[in-house]
Amino acid sequence: MLEGIIKFIFPSKCIFCGTLLDINAELDICARCYSRIPFINGKGIKDRRQGYDIKYCDGVFCVCNYSGIVKDSIIKYKFLNKASYYRTFAKLLSYKLKEMTNCRNFDIIVSVPLYKNKERVRGYNQSLLVSKALSKEIGVPHYSGLLVKIKNTESQSLLGKKERYTNIKDAFATSDRDKVKDKSILLVDDILTTGSTISECCKVLKESGAKKVFAAVIATGRQSV
Secondary structure (H helix, E strand, O other), X not given: OHHHHHHHHOOOEOOOOOOEOOOOOOOOOOHHHHOOOOEOOOOOEOOHHHOOOOOOOOOEEEEEEOOHHHHHHHHHHHHOOOHHHHHHXXXXXXXXXXXXXXXXXXXXXXXXXXXXXXXXXXXXXXHHHHHHHHHHHHOOOEOOOOEEEOOOOOOHHHOOHHHHHHHHOOOEEEOOHHHHOOOEEEEXXXXXXXXXXXXHXXXXXXXXXXXXXXXXXXXXOOOOO
């Protein structure tokens, strides 16, 4: 009821084009823009021969390609203070996960962390917002702060594949090994490019005792999935 009242006072708009939406709209995306989303078909990314460095990851669930209106919206979400987009991205991820797997197989959800200074400057961790909302959508507990970034790295987007691996190496740690041990974990991030960041996070979680680690991302920067 409260959500309905809020929508009545502050009508939802499409995150892509700004069109006012019906009060009963489940997604903040209009029909026209939804038809333009470059969705990815298939059952996820598991094979390193697809060009990703994900050897420590047991599989990646990805909603769409990082192009067109999706690319524009993620840039706005990360860098132009459009934090409210997290709700829509979380719903899209939840649809993908429910379509492809049994969410009860996951024990906990964590997000790829930002270094504390970078998060302070940006004002929020975009992956954390999505992972918390996704937790509610699929009914899996979220453990904020379980995975932490302990090294201030260069932006991965500015580096080549080999440089990305070196840059991110030893940048993460777990804060509580007991909460990781023997767990099946879903790791949430916004974009998958080479996979270096996700793989390093998965490596750290497995070294702390995780049984399985899967990743869920909004988009991939590669077109060949």
